[in-house]
Amino acid sequence: MVTIYDLAKATGFSAPTISKALNGNGKLNPKTREKILNAAKEAGYTPNMAAKSLSTKHSKLIGVILEDVAMLRGFEHPLFGGLLNRFRHEIEMAGFDLLFLSKNFNDGMSYIDHCKYRDVEGIIVVNPIDDDPEIQTLGSCGIPCVSTNEFIPGICTVVSENEEAGHIAARKFFECGHRKIGFLGAPMRENSPAAIERLRGFRDELKLCGMEFEDKYLEICDAWFDKSGYEGMKRLYERCPDITGVFVVCDSLAFGAMKYLAEMGLKIPEQISLIGFDDDTTAVSAAPILTTFRQDRDRIASLSAEMLLQVMAGIPVPHIVRVPTQFIDRSSVKII
Amino acid sequence: MVTIYDLAKATGFSAPTISKALNGNGKLNPKTREKILNAAKEAGYTPNMAAKSLSTKHSKLIGVILEDVAMLRGFEHPLFGGLLNRFRHEIEMAGFDLLFLSKNFNDGMSYIDHCKYRDVEGIIVVNPIDDDPEIQTLGSCGIPCVSTNEFIPGICTVVSENEEAGHIAARKFFECGHRKIGFLGAPMRENSPAAIERLRGFRDELKLCGMEFEDKYLEICDAWFDKSGYEGMKRLYERCPDITGVFVVCDSLAFGAMKYLAEMGLKIPEQISLIGFDDDTTAVSAAPILTTFRQDRDRIASLSAEMLLQVMAGIPVPHIVRVPTQFIDRSSVKII
DNA sequence: CTGAAAGCGCTTACAG
């Protein structure tokens, strides 16, 4: 391993001068800088981040909260995987590495201890465990944070225009002549905007259309899995066989619902119309007909990175940043 | 931030003694240890990894090579996402954090420089860029490595029993009465076992069945995307409309193929039979009929972690570790 | 069993 002392010896300058040349800060004779930079290149010098981190208190590490327990799916989550690719790219361009925060160390190290352990400079909350009390304290732990999707006190959240999407879905059904429209939802937690906001927009738009959304048309699935969608659709359909359309809060659930409908011999959209949410790419060609909303992963990710970097720089950011969704009108809504 | 010096002051012992107590190495009076541990807990002490890393040369960091350029899909890759969840868990239980190796720093820092920069102790190669010359040098860079899927000189690879799966697929088609069977493959690179081995097993088994696999039944898609599968299937079917079954080298391609077949009005399995590979979970309920092979992500991941930890400990490991696949016989192969 | 000294590789004031 080549150190700045090796470079000092090789060039005849002192360690602090080497440091200055390498980091480009402070006044320095251009020739000196050039000599040092050349020597560094020649020697194949790579700085040691542990030493740097120790003396500067800057680890150049961004903590990521991404859990994979039970319903969460960690890296496998269709939305968050894509989001992380882009976030990682942005953050690396800014000279940071990702560090996945975990409670698996020792006897369950907390996120915040993990951050202290690694001197993490900022945190992005992607996929937290439901009702984890520690998440609620993140806003006041002193480490800059940004959240995608989940609302957390004192933290900027970057999230899709869910309510607007709900409006669009309801309007679409209404304009296509549907009057008995179900909503297949997922567990609604106060801090998790997705399901609540989509339902709210949906409800409000129906009202604007002069309809009243009846509670019997609302069915909540017990999780965000295909299987839950299958079961939820079963309950909804058995209770309300008169429905002609269903807005499903996400594609995974919609796929489960489609499976149930297929088993019942109900054709989409001939006998029942469907709108999903997420446009899960893997499944697109397997279920090419589903009308859905595409969340702008790239924009959510790059805005999250931007907001986080700003918070880290002490620049104020809005409490909520909204990102439009894209309505993808395939062929799963029938005009009746 | 609480340091060992704070604990030294609080307990009256010296820094080295605090260190010993905290790390549990060396002889120490049990009472001393207990006092120190209590003081540490009371003060909310968290060790500083940068300092630890600097003095021990152990960063407790495992580098991950996971790229998301073009055809690779980074975190979104259906197989590698699941694999990483489990790998991460295993590695964290062993006290390590994941550090994603990247070429995005500065003017394109190499993987190895990134490792030096962070003192990475071991590397797992998940999803490297095709023909990246640096990958080939990993075996001799001095850092312990393990690869999943890709063969790399001097590095242990943990990989599915692809050839056996090829045998099973061929045998299945043969026993169901198929005699004109296509193979829809993906780009074959020497170091990437997936496509090559599946084809080899498939070919060999047909031979064992007394058939000869004809080249015209082989079609190579240009990538691992749905779209490539669509186009590949189109070429294959237009050339050989007499085929009754196709072994598709992965599910993404199979989904694309299914889309093409659906557009052509060809029913599966009534008019054409299909076997896929991977059992992509997201899409299962959207395409519930596809007979396929499930790769044992969990086993691949935990074995990779185990092998890597062994290499890091200087324990010899096999050059290749094989993991059985599971044949999932749904209903996409017709008996004729 | 415990501690004084030195070192890991780098940077930050402060002199000159």
Place this chain on the structure above:
DNA sequence: CTGAAAGCGCTTACAG
């Protein structure tokens, strides 16, 4: 513009 000194928080021999 350049360098000597001290420090970041921890650990490793080595004494005692």
